Amino acid sequence: MDDASGRKRKCDTQLDNVFLYYKGGKVAEGMKSQITRVRIGPQVKDIPHNAFRGCTNLTEVQFGEGSLEVIGDGAFYECRALQQVILPSSVTDLGACAFYGCINLAAVKLNEGLEIIEMSTFHGCRALQRVTIPLSVTKLDNYAFWGCCDLVKVQFSEGLEIIGQAAFNECLALRSVTVPSSVTRLGSFAFIGCINLTEFILLGGERLLNQESLDRGLLGVERALNKKKLSEMIGNGNSLSDDCPLRTDAFHRCPLTTLKISIPRALSERMERLPRECRLSIEQRVHDLRRVELTQDGNILACFPLPRRSSVLDTVEDTNDETAESLHQVLQLILFMNSGSRAF
Incomplete structure (x- = not known):
């Protein structure tokens, strides 16, 4: 009885720990609450909008180096268990709200090749501590890092031209910011509410x-x-x-x-x-x-x-x-x- 009960609990644990090899398209709504790990296949060129939205137990995404170019709007919206993101150099377009509300996302690596960080991409990623904006990025759109309250360091690169409206609203841990000479525009309220800046x-x-x-x-x-x-x-x-x-x-x-x-x-x-x-x-x-x-x-x-x-x-x-x-x-x-x- 005890052994059978133990085996049942182990089986339940395995069911709760679902690995998905992603080949493209949207994820079935019924699977979203079960997925804990995802590997993006090398043939995938774009992740459509809202593809993984609401995968609240997703802790790991393995992007690897493949043909991925576009991460769509809201692709990982409110994936609250996600802790780390390392984007491949092939990604050029990071959609609006792509990682919105990923409240445990503490580490992000953005590689050269990325051109624009769209509106609210990392909005509400309150565990994010450091970010380096690659040389290839020319624009941080409005609200890009709004509410990243643990963000202590943002490293900009020459090549950035626009920091959008309220891009760093309520980044409470920011104390010092150095803006490169290439920047031609700071949007209204770009650093509003940065109470330690x-x-x-x-x-x-x-x-x-x-x-x-x-x-x-x-x-x-x-x-x-x-x-x-x-x-x-x-x-x-x-x-x-x-x-x-x-x-x-x-x-x-x-x-x-x-x-x-x-x-x-x-x-x-x-x-x-x-x-x-x-x-x-x-x-x-x-x-x-x-x-x-x-x-x-x-x-x-x-x-x-x-x-x-x-x-x-x-x-x-x-x-x-x-x-x-x-x-x-x-x-x-x-x-x-x-x-x-x-x-x-």
């Missing part, structure tokens, strides 16, 4: 700082920020003038107080070519100034305050042209050190 760095100094001022050798105080270019990136169609400051709703409900913009790379390279004692002198000068910073990898950042009016970050400002003045002092020192080193 204290550092935001834009690497597009060639576009976002006043190039004319840099080209003239920084003689005299000029406004350092190119408001027109910055408006194209994070503005909302406001007319710009000295009396109409630039709104920054991308950071609504963030503790961010400063927007940091890298100086043009050519100027950093000048500094790198200086003798060590000259570099140390410049680095010390940077540390002594309030509105410029030096990163560990050698980038010099111009820092622009984001004044807070009530609970809203409202504008980008260079109060009393202090950022411009600090930036000018450092860059004039770089130019001076370069001319001095050539003399020797």
Whole structure:
């Protein structure tokens, strides 16, 4: 009796642990609650929309390297037991809501070849901790990582052009974000509700700082920020003038107080070519100034305050042209050190 009972329990366990070799098409609704593991066949080119939607016990998907190109809208919608996803390099299209509500998805690897991360693709993946956006991705669509509250690190790559509306809404663990120079647009409320986001760095100094001022050798105080270019990136169609400051709703409900913009790379390279004692002198000068910073990898950042009016970050400002003045002092020192080193 006991042995028979034991065998029955073992049989029940096996029935509950269903492996599916997937050859394409939609999965029968009656099977969805039973499937725990899936292997995608090498002949499958696309997974249609909602194919595995609601497979609440699915813990593992083996994609492998095959001919898979498209993961359709909602393909793994609310697969709540899924813990890890490694996409093959053949996938170019990751559909809207593809992994929406996969609340235990803690690790995702996106390979080169992927071009667009569609709307709400990882919406509500609250266990996701780190993600690297491949060089091939040009767009993160609206709400792509909304509610990924454990996301502590997002690594963008040069090539990304658009970060959509509310793409990182309520990513509560994010503390620092560095946006590559290729990004031309931050959507409204892109980082709304990131209540621990204290550092935001834009690497597009060639576009976002006043190039004319840099080209003239920084003689005299000029406004350092190119408001027109910055408006194209994070503005909302406001007319710009000295009396109409630039709104920054991308950071609504963030503790961010400063927007940091890298100086043009050519100027950093000048500094790198200086003798060590000259570099140390410049680095010390940077540390002594309030509105410029030096990163560990050698980038010099111009820092622009984001004044807070009530609970809203409202504008980008260079109060009393202090950022411009600090930036000018450092860059004039770089130019001076370069001319001095050539003399020797």
